[in-house]
Amino acid sequence: MNKFLIITHSTLAEGFYNSTKFLSGLTDNVKFINAYVDESDWTKEAKQFLSKENYKNSVVVMTDIFGGSVNQKMTLLLKKFNFILITGVNLPLVLSLVLETEPLTKEKCSKIVTEARKQLQVVKAVKPEKDEQDDVFLN
Known part of the structure; x- marks a missing residue:
């Protein structure tokens, strides 16, 4: 089973945890x-x-800012513990990782990170036609 640890400055980590629990129910x-x-x-x-988790599971640690103090301290721990470290975390990334049923490898995590980056977009205003529904994403 994959195990995850989210560490951020202030309470962002708890927010990711709560949102993941709300959207997927999977936070055990x-x-x-x-x-x-x-x-x-x-x-x-x-x-x-x-x-506690080392060597028993695939362990992924997610941090908020590349080069930030949280990420720096976790980078130092890569020498002592066996885990995958991902930084610049966003909610699509957390959900994709948590929903993954196969054991996570660095290669699989890289693919998931690439997909999560696609969620970062500047959204243009959409002018709906008269007969379109309010939700323009349903079409």
Whole structure:
């Protein structure tokens, strides 16, 4: 079974967790850490998760900002623990990973990241015709 750890600055990780639970109901294998919300050392919790899950499952850690302090600290842990680290997380990425039933590899994660990037778009206003429904995405 794939295991996931979402770590972000402030409470964004919890937001991803809650949205994933709301949209998919699948969060038994997902844990989150809200980093820097208090004075506690969040890396202890991350290390505990990684040491418990290491080698038993495919473990994917997601962070918010490439080069940010959360990502930097998790990059250092790649030397000690066996996990896949993905940064620049967005909700389509989280959902795609959590819904994946096959064991995740770096190659599979790269493909999922590529697909999640496609969700980042500037949306143009659509002028509906008189007879179109309100939801222009249904057509």
